[in-house]
Amino acid sequence: MTAAPAARPAAGTGAGPGPAAAAPRRPLPGRDALLGVAGGAAFLLVWEAVPRTPAVSADHLPPASEVLATLAARSATGAFWSAVGATVSAWALGLAIAFAAAVALGLAIGSVPALRAATASTVEFLRPIPSVALIPLAILMYGSDLRSTLLLVVYASFWQIYIQVLYGVADLDPVAEQTARAYGLGRWARLRHLVWPTALPYLLTGVRLGAAVALILTITAQLTIGTPGLGQEISVAQSSGAAPLVYALIVATGLLGVAVNTGVRAVERRLLRWHSSVRGEAAV
Amino acid sequence: MLDVDGLRKTYSGRGREVEAVRDLTFRLGEGELACLVGPSGCGKTTLLKCVSGLMRPTAGTVALDGRPVTGPPPDMAVVFQEYGRSLFPWLTVRGNVELPLKEKRLPKARRRELVDGALEAVGLAHAGARHPWELSGGMQQRVAIARAIAYEPRVLLMDEPFAAVDAQTRADLEDLIRGLWKRFSMTVLFVTHDIDEAVYLGQRVIVLSASPTVVQDDVRVDLPDERDQLTTRSAPRFAELRAQVYREIQTAKNGGGPSGADGAGTGGAEADGAADPDDPEADKGTGGADGPERTPTTTGGPR
Amino acid sequence: MSAEADATATARKGAASALRVLGLPAVLIALWWWAAASSGSFFLTDPGTIAATFAEVWISERFLTDVLPSVGLLLTGYALAAVLGIGVGVPLGMSTRLRAAAEPVLEFLRAVPPPVLVPLLMLLVGLDTSMRAAVVVSGCVWPVLLNTVEGVRAVDPVLADTCRVYGIRGRRRLGVLVLRSASPQIAAGLRQALSIAIILMVISEMFASSSGLGYAVVQFQRSFAIPEMWSGIVLLGLLGVALSAVFARAERHALAWHRGLRAASRGE
DSSP states (O other): OOOOOSOOSSSSTTOOOOSOSSOOOOOOTTHHHHHHHHHHHHHHHHHHHGGGSTTSOTTTSOOHHHHHHHHHHHTTSHHHHHHHHHHHHHHHHHHHHHHHHHHHHHHHHHTOHHHHHHHHHHHHHHTTSOGGGGHHHHHHHHTTSHHHHHHHHHHHHHHHHHHHHHHHHHTOOHHHHHHHHHTTOOHHHHIIIIIHHHHHHHHHHHHHHHHHHHHHHHHHHHHHTOOSSHHHHHHHHHHTTOHHHHHHHHHHHHHHHHHHHHHHHHHHHHHTTTOHHHHHHHHO | OEEEEEEEEEEEETTEEEEEEEEEEEEEOTTOEEEEEOOTTSSHHHHHHHHTTSSOOSEEEEEETTEEOSSOOTTEEEEOSOHHHHSOTTSOHHHHHHHHHHHTTOOHHHHHHHHHHHHHHTTOGGGTTSOGGGSOHHHHHHHHHHHHHHTOOSEEEEESTTTTSOHHHHHHHHHHHHHHHHHHTOEEEEEESOHHHHHHHOSEEEEEOSSSEEEEEEEEOOSOSSOOHHHHHHSHHHHHHHHHHHHHHHHIIIIIOTTOOOOOOOOTTHHHHHTOBOOGGGGTTTTOSOOSBOOOOOOOSOO | OOHHHHHHHHHHHHHHHHHHHHHHHHHHHHHHHHHHHHHOOSSOOOHHHHHHHHHHHHSSHHIIIIIHHHHHHHHHHHHHHHHHHHHHHHHHHHOHHHHHHHHHHHHHHHHSOGGGHHHHHHHHHOSSHHHHHHHHHHHHHHHHHHHHHHHHHTOOHHHHHHHHHTTOOHHHHIIIIIHHHHHHHHHHHHHHHHHHHHHHHHHHHHHHOSSSHHHHHHHHHHTTOHHHHHHHHHHHHHHHHHHHHHHHHHHHHHTHHHHHHHHHHHHO
16 A cells, blocks of 8 residues: 555644644756656666676767767867758758648548548558558659658658548538638638638648658668768768767757757647647646 | 544635535444535535545544544545546446445355345336446436445435436435335435434534634434334424524524635536645555546546 | 349449459559659669569578578467466456556556567577567566456446356356456457557667568668669568458458447447
């Protein structure tokens, strides 16, 4: 059972409210942050210590300090930043194209039931096709050009956003729809004031998922096809056996990923301040 | 048999301290059916959680048969207000009723007997194979009641169990509870915000004040033991008792708390809200998942 | 209304739904065919040739040497990741302190795009099969882990209280309360992990292997065996579709209560 609480056996029957005997302990506001810092530090410590044991060779797993030092040195070079720039711009461009296409098609197809029904089977088939299957095709068609990366990125992130837009449009409250019709709102006004706000939370969920997938595919394309960017740098470092550099670049991609996730979530929160799912999330 | 002594509960969250229950002392005899009634937000739910051992009081004690309650006692069952959330949606009605009996390690034949008996008693013998969400609200609450009686508790706590069902169903369920109470001779503590319900059901009505809560009055209900919705509710004595409790509550609301709690009935949900900053270390030992964040997370919405 | 008219009505309905399901795919395949025939492009192979090549290339011993091992590897890695993710996610979800301590590290690890693990694990483990399985595991574990944490965290407090009142604890509590109520969220994580598993299987083979489906497809592309390459792409696509169909079926079965519950709460 639970550790015996401070319920003293009837001391001073009905003695009224004593001074808070079992003082309710509230976590300090910064407790979580402190624990988080401690967790991060522990992670780094383990990473630092393990390569110094005989179990793992430092050639395979360089200690954290060495990796971070390599990252710091690398980030002083222009080549590093141009690789970051290439990765970010390929990611952003791919995501933007997927976004535009998915929103346009999603709103158009989603709001016409017949179109939706006619395309459902095709979507169900195309969606689970792994975009990496397109790698050989991309290489043949575009070589190690930016367009190769874009093909993969757009294909993968398009479905994430498109499906969410469809869900969003389908979630339209029929009563609201009827109300809007009763008040004589036209098609465009309904789209603007009804469909769009309903679909927006879904759309942003799609963007959040799509952004993560787009980053994965950007790096994948750079790794396998050799389009310029962080992925390609990693692949080069790996084939030259520079373990610390591989780790440093991976840390860099991780930081990029964190930046992408935080950025997208911030945008989502800002655009959806009125929405309960965000408010609930923010309160936790 | 059930002794609540000097019970006090304060919540402290975000720098300020809220005193939900100030000083409560009352006693329930073996086999008694008592109703706790009080203005909304007076900490009824907090009180019930302390009595059931789900929450530790800040001060004071709860004892069952002289033993202090430090966690949910094995011979106590609770029926919650939120029937939809207290039944396991992935289990059938039978599975829900049987689950605690499995944990008690009763033999299979005995479990079957108890489950059948309990479902029969609440009039759901036919619904055993269905899932809770296939049933109406009133029926779901019957399942929760069946689960409680199959457990063969000596004490049954009910936290505004009928607050969320419609009036007709509610009357049926009230009669059901009185019937079960007599049949299984349990001690029942029934929390409600409905004065009529309290007077109709109870042998006693314990009236609570507004927050911070104390016992305002303890009214003996001297109505005949055989009650029914029609004659009992139209009896002059019923009206007198009802008026007495009503006056007590009005006084409680006006004179009771310095906070001047607005009694305008919004149901008893406030106490749950206040229960949010729960102290975390209580659950640590048994590996409980119910840590500090009691915020119900809705799974709906686009995630 | 006569039975005959009834029959024609159902027949018409059947035809309409067949048209709805097959209409667009048929149009698209026809378009592809036409484009391949009229453009004369080197890269574009018509569907007929692809189908014929597909049968020739994959319905052969290659199926045993390249396809089955790849799929086996994928499923092994995926299953390990699922066990690991749920196994670590449950305690993290149940303890606030553990979670607070692990959160920043998890945030970082999940943000690392899984494909970079391929070169990393090549360094660490080398080129063999266990490396490829390790890649799949280390990429798939995060979505499962994080979703498990979220799901376990969100256990309904009323249900948790119910368990405490009725003395349900230990393994039964884990099975009947924690894992079951987290299961919709865990399923969402498993679904994300599945598509990551396919990506990782394919690129670990493309990048660092001398056998397997991904390797074969890349070999075809490098040797400009275009119809063969297309057949490989089609096979990868079919694999993705098949795995996701199996998953959807399993999910529908396991989460029947969840759909029922949601339908019921929406109906009210």
